[in-house]
Amino acid sequence: MSPGDPEPSxxxxxxxxxxxxxxxxxxxxxxxxxxxxxxGQRFVIQEHHASSLHWDLRLxxxxxxxxxxxxxxxxxxxxxxHLAVHTEDHPLEYATFSGEIPKGEYGGGTMTxxxxxxxxxxxxSEREVKVVLDGERTxxxxxxxxxxxxxxxxxxxDAPVRPDWRPLPTGLPPMLAVPGRMPPAxxxxxxxxxxxxxxxxxxxxxxxxRVRVRSAEGADLTSALPELRGLVEHLGLTQVLLxxxxxxxxxxxxxxxxxxxxxIGLTGAEARSLSRRVPAVLLVxxxxxxxxxxxxxxxYRERRTRLDDLGLDGPAWxxxxxxxxxxxxxxxxxxxxxxxxxxxxxxxxxxxxxxxSPDWRRVRA
Numbered sequence: 001m002s003p004g005d006p007e008p009s010x011x012x013x014x015x016x017x018x019x020x021x022x023x024x025x026x027x028x029x030x031x032x033x034x035x036x037x038x039x040g041q042r043f044v045i046q047e048h049h050a051s052s053l054h055w056d057l058r059l060x061x062x063x064x065x066x067x068x069x070x071x072x073x074x075x076x077x078x079x080x081x082h083l084a085v086h087t088e089d090h091p092l093e094y095a096t097f098s099g100e101i102p103k104g105e106y107g108g109g110t111m112t113x114x115x116x117x118x119x120x121x122x123x124x125s126e127r128e129v130k131v132v133l134d135g136e137r138t139x140x141x142x143x144x145x146x147x148x149x150x151x152x153x154x155x156x157x158d159a160p161v162r163p164d165w166r167p168l169p170t171g172l173p174p175m176l177a178v179p180g181r182m183p184p185a186x187x188x189x190x191x192x193x194x195x196x197x198x199x200x201x202x203x204x205x206x207x208x209x210r211v212r213v214r215s216a217e218g219a220d221l222t223s224a225l226p227e228l229r230g231l232v233e234h235l236g237l238t239q240v241l242l243x244x245x246x247x248x249x250x251x252x253x254x255x256x257x258x259x260x261x262x263x264i265g266l267t268g269a270e271a272r273s274l275s276r277r278v279p280a281v282l283l284v285x286x287x288x289x290x291x292x293x294x295x296x297x298x299x300y301r302e303r304r305t306r307l308d309d310l311g312l313d314g315p316a317w318x319x320x321x322x323x324x325x326x327x328x329x330x331x332x333x334x335x336x337x338x339x340x341x342x343x344x345x346x347x348x349x350x351x352x353x354x355x356x357s358p359d360w361r362r363v364r365a
Contacts, residue, residue, distance in 0.1 A: 003066045003086065003129055012064050015088040019106040027101060028093035043133055044095045044116040045074070050109035053209060053233055057084065057154075059119060059131065064089040066129075068152060072208035073237045074138060075156045076165065076292065082208070084144055084152040114236070130157075165292035168207045168241055172288065173354035174216050175243075177343055180361030182327055190348070192300060193323045193330040196341040196362060197283055198257040199247035200264060204282060205289075206231050207239045215264075223267040227275050227316040228282060234314050242307075243286035243351075245320065248278050254338075283320035284312055288351055301347040334365040341365045 013030070022029035042060040047053075048069070055073045058065035068084040075082045098112045117135030124130075127146040133139060141157040183191045201216040211231050213221040222228075225246070248259035263271075263280055287307040288295055295303050304322050312319055323330050327344060334342045341364045349359035 003061070003124065003126065012062075012089045013091055016090055019088065021105070025101055025105050026099045027097060028091055030091050030093065041119050041121065042095055042116065043119045043131075043135065045114045045135070045138060046097075047112050047114040047236055048107065048109060049111075049233060050101075050107050053236070055114060055209075055237070056087070058090055058095065059129070060092060060095070061124070063092065065092060065094055068144065068154070070154060072210065074142060074154060075208075076239075077160055077167065078156050078158070079167070081153045081155045084154040086146075086150045086152055160292065162292060166289075166294055167292075168205050168239055168289055169294070170205070171218060172203060172241070173218070174201060174203060175352050175354070175360060176356040177345075177360035177362040178356050178358055180344070180358060180363060182331065182363050183344055183361075185328075188327050189325045190346065191325065191327060192304070192345045192347050193325075193327050194285060194320055194343045194345070195330075195334050195337070195339050196343055196365075197245045197247055197320065198255050198340070199245040199283070200257075200260045202244055202246050202282065203288075204228065204231070204242040204244060204284075205240070206235050206242075209237070221264060224263055224265060224271050225275070225280055226272050227279060230314060231312075231317060234312070234317075235310070238310070239289070239291050240287060240310070241289035242282070242284045242312075243288055244282045244284040244317075246280050246282055248280050280316065282317040284317060285320045285322070286351065296351040296353065299348045299350065300345050303351065331363065331365060339365055 017029060020027060020029050040060050044058050046056045048056050054069050054071045056067055056069055058067045067087045067090050069087055070082055070084045072082045095116065100110055101108045115135040115137040117133065119134065120132040122130040122132065129144040132141050139161050142154055143157055144152050144154045146152050202221060203214045205212045209232050211222065211228055213225050213228055215221055246260050247255040248263060250256040250259055259278055260280060263274055263278060266274060284307060287303050290306060295306065301324065307319055324347065330342055341362055344361040344363055346359040
C-alpha cells in the first residue's frame with residue numbers, strides 16, 4: 001500500500017493486524033472495522049530498539065498512521081538525505097504507544113516516543129510527501145520521495161533550526177600533552193588530573209545512528225571494535241565527538257598496552273571473535289562536539305561537565321576519572337597503581353587539535 005492510496009482505514013490496517021497477535025504483544029491491535037476516520041494531522045517519531053536501532057516516522061492520514069522506518073533519523077541539514085523505508089500503516093492508537101515488544105514477535109524490542117507534535121501537509125502523492133513538522137524536538141520542512149520498492153529518501157528542505165548548527169567534524173587530530181612537571185602547589189586548584197592509561201588513543205564520532213572510530217593518526221578502526229557499536233543504542237540521535245583511550249586488561253585485570261594493540265587492524269569475523277576474548281573499553285577523556293555545537297573553545301572543565309552529563313557508563317565505554325585539584329594525591333595513586341604517570345590539564349584550557357600544548361602535561365608518577 002503506497003502512502004497515496006485512499007483505501008478505507010480498516011482495510012489499510014490488514015497488514016498491520018496480520019503481523020501481530022494481540023495476545024502476545026502490548027501494541028494496540030484494534031479489531032477489524034474498529035478504526036478512526038479522524039482528520040487530524042499529528043505526527044510521532046518513535047525510537048525503536050529492535051534487531052537494529054532505527055526511528056519510525058508516523059504521519060496521521062485518512063484515519064491511520066502512515067509510517068516509515070528511518071535508520072539514521074531525520075537529516076539535521078539539507079546537505080544529506082537519509083533512507084526512509086515505507087512500512088505498513090499503523091492504527092492511530094500507536095501514536096502514544098511506548099513499551100516492550102516481546103522477543104520473537106514482529107519488531108521485537110523497546111519502543112519509546114522520541115518526539116511528537118503536529119504537521120502541515122504541503123503535498124501528498126504516491127511518490128512524494130512534503131510536510132512541515134512542528135514538534136518538541138523536530139521542526140522544519142521535509143520531503144519524502146520514493147526511490148525503489150519500499151525505499152524512500154527524506155530530505156530537509158530548510159536550514160537547521162539553530163543557525164549555529166555545525167556538522168560533526170571529520171579528520172580532527174587530537175590535542176597532545178607535553179612532558180612536564182607537576183603544577184606548583186599554589187596553582188593546584190586550577191588544574192585537573194587524569195591517570196595516563198596504557199592504551200590506544202582514539203577519536204569516536206556518533207552521528208545519525210552510526211559510530212566511527214579513528215586513531216590519532218586518522219586510521220579507521222571502526223571494524224576492529226564491534227563492541228563500540230552499542231554507543232548508538234546508548235546515545236540514540238545525540239551527536240557527539242569523543243576523545244578517549246582504548247584499553248584492554250590482562251589476566252591480572254590491569255590495562256595492558258600489548259592487549260589493546262592486538263585488537264587494532266582486525267576486521268570481520270576475526271575482530272568479532274577477539275572482541276569476546278580480549279574486550280576493549282573506551283575510557284572517554286573529552287567531549288569535542290555535541291549536537292551541532294563545537295566545544296573546542298570551551299574550557300576543559302566545562303567540556304568534562306558536559307561529558308559527565310551524557311551518562312556514558314556502558315559495557316565498553318566509561319568516562320575516564322578526572323580529578324579537579326589534589327594533584328599530589330592523584331600522583332600517589334598513580335604510583336600505587338603502577339601507572340607510568342598522570343596527565344595534568346589546565347582546567348581553563350581549550351582543546352587545540354593537533355597541538356602539543358603545555359596546558360596538558362604528561363608527568364611521571
